[in-house]
Amino acid sequence: MSAVIFFIAAIGALAGAIGVVTLRNPFYSVLSLVGHLISLSALFLLLRAEFLAAAQVIVYAGAVTVLYVFVVSYVGDGTVPLGPGGLRLRNVSMLFVGMLFVELAIAILGSGLKAIDGKGAPYVLGFGSPESIGEALLTKFLLPFELASLLLLVAAVGAVMLARRRAGGRTLEDIAYDDTRYITPRTLFSGTMAEAVGALHAPPEDPRETARQTAPYVPPSKREPVPTPVADDDAKED
Amino acid sequence: MDIGWYLVVSALIFCIGFGGVLTRRNPLVILLCLELMLNAANLSLIAFSRMHGNADGQIFALIVMVVAACEVAVGLGLIVAIFRRKLPIDVDELKELQG
Incomplete structure (x- = not known):
């Protein structure tokens, strides 16, 4: 049974990954990433990482992809044709990808880890549960936990600084x-x-x-001033 | 399922993401492909954590997710800043730093 679920989830994850890379429209790429992440969380569940599977669905498929969708709809799909020499470069990069996969396959097959061919260590009750993760985060991994929160703060402030409207810079006007x-x-x-x-x-x-x-559009700063009715009244009074 | 199968899936996802980073020109899609690579690393971390029966690998994967979220926030901020300056959203055009 777990083998069937594994193959369904693995095929879903791989299809989602291929969709992210090959689809031309970035919006569909994001949707494909959602499918990939949900399949991947099924794989996490098979590996007894319950908390991480839930975090994957909530944080990634829920929050991060919403951010992506917002930016894609703001920026628009910048679908551009392939430039000169693009096809040759693409073939070269595909060659690199193939070499990388061969290298990784050699690393997996030749690792000499005997446990790779097994189903893993015997399952202990509570392995990967929110309780055990939380306890580890607040005792053994307290410093990485705090550093991660600091990193999130810095990234949030940095993103706001990067994307803010610049006063004094050039505006649309x-x-x-x-x-x-x-x-x-x-x-x-x-x-x-x-x-x-x-x-x-x-x-x-x-x-x-x-x-x-x-x-033709003239920016408001260069338009000829239109006399306001108030100015007209003043002229009449004079 | 054997742990080796998870590692093979992880290697495949990593290679697909790597190919996307090399071939795509839209920085949004490049960020998505970086997500794929980080997720592949997460999958193998969790697989090794299951192999050893030690939950430390899952903490590592959680930290990787935090770093990925930060990377997304900063990357999307950069893309919005590029768009605000009316520069083309294309990594081949934005090559002033190439030297």
């Missing part, structure tokens, strides 16, 4: 709108960031408005 600068092949007026910050406006229903809006 300073750059004349140019179609070629936008990387995503997304059509305009489909919820782009440029619209969200008010630099672009969807064409209105009124045909006269449409004619005005289809004129």
Whole structure:
């Protein structure tokens, strides 16, 4: 029975991994990674790592992939054609991959570890359970545990610093709108960031408005100032 | 199942992830392939932990998961920063550090 589950989970994990690498659209790659992670957590369960299987599903398949999906939908799928010489480089890298697998296979077969051919050490009740993991983390591995929390804090602060909006830098207002600068092949007026910050406006229903809006975009800083009604009133009073 | 089978699956997943890192040009997919490689390492760590009947390997795998989460956060922050500067999301174009 465990052999059947192992082969199903292993095939699922390998298919998910191949899907991550080969699918052209990054969004489908992320979905494929979810399938891979769930299959992998089944393998973890077979290896009696209950806590890690649960953590894998919750942390990876739940949280990290949501982060990926957000960034993929923000950045868009940057599907680019292969450049010149790309095919040759791909063949060379495939050769490297094959060599790496042969090396790993030699390492596994020639390791001389007799226990590799067995089912592992006899199962002790509580092995890999949350209790044993938690106890080990707070006694034997207290320092790595604290360092991991520090690393998470540093990474969270660093990610915010990297991705923040820079004040004083160039903003969308300073750059004349140019179609070629936008990387995503997304059509305009489909919820782009440029619209969200008010630099672009969807064409209105009124045909006269449409004619005005289809004129080339001028950033607000370079537009001719429009006299406000208040200024007009002041002029009349004078 | 024998522990050796888990190691073979782990080696295959690692090689697939390695091939993805070498061939793909979208940094998002490269991060995903790095995840694959880290997961392959996790699988073999847990397999060895089962082989020895010692849960220390599982702690190691847990720490690897923490480091992978940090790597994802920083990597995705970098990608968002690249996108904000309107640079192409393509590792072949972003090669100013190549020397």
